[in-house]
Amino acid sequence: MQYLAAIVAFICWQGCQGIDLRPYNVTALSMFVNNDLNQDGFFTLDEMHSSFTIYDTDHDGRVTRHEYTSYVNLHTPTLHDLSHALYDDYDVDHDHHLDEHDFQNLFNVMDADKDNRVSALEWEQYWVSQFIKYEHLHGHGHMGG
Ligand SMILES: *[C@@H]1O[C@H](CO)[C@@H](O)[C@H](O)[C@H]1NC(C)=O
Ligand SMILES: [Ca+2]
Ligand SMILES: [Ca+2]
Ligand SMILES: [Ca+2]
Numbered sequence: 001m002q003y004l005a006a007i008v009a010f011i012c013w014q015g016c017q018g019i020d021l022r023p024y025n026v027t028a029l030s031m032f033v034n035n036d037l038n039q040d041g042f043f044t045l046d047e048m049h050s051s052f053t054i055y056d057t058d059h060d061g062r063v064t065r066h067e068y069t070s071y072v073n074l075h076t077p078t079l080h081d082l083s084h085a086l087y088d089d090y091d092v093d094h095d096h097h098l099d100e101h102d103f104q105n106l107f108n109v110m111d112a113d114k115d116n117r118v119s120a121l122e123w124e125q126y127w128v129s130q131f132i133k134y135e136h137l138h139g140h141g142h143m144g145g
Pocket of ligand 2: 037038040041042043
């Protein structure tokens with residue numbers, strides 16, 4: 001579970017195929033630790049840009065649906081369906097490119113109290129609700145809950 005880095009991303013290092021995202025709060029917190037790059041206890045817009053850079057394989061500053069889902073599919077095939085659903089959420093104007101305004105919008109959604117930084121609690125609330133919302137796409141959705 002501690003290998004599940006990203007967020008906004010699911011950067012999953014080797015050996016985490018078939019990972020169970022439960023318990024969601026623990027998964028979300030381990031993602032937070034991995035995305036809070038300077039470890040100051042807050043996730044910032046800068047850190048969000050850094051997180052998405054890994055998907056921008058042609059380095060044009062935009063993340064296409066293909067770039068995002070291909071990356072996830074390569075590293076965590078079991079999360080392929082989830083990656084499409086998450087991309088739909090990120091791509092607010094549905095032009096199949098994540099640009100500055102999409103990142104800003106996503107950040108604002110996560111930053112519930114609008115102080116321009118996402119606390120661990122805000123992060124956890126966002127991600128736990130995403131995992132619940134898309135439970136049917138990452139398996140185990142029929143079990144309990
Ligand atoms: C996760 O949630 C469970 C159930 O509410 C709780 O017992 C546990 O302490 C939480 N873990 C963390 C790391 O917050
Ligand atoms: Ca930080
Ligand atoms: Ca790109
Ligand atoms: Ca905040």
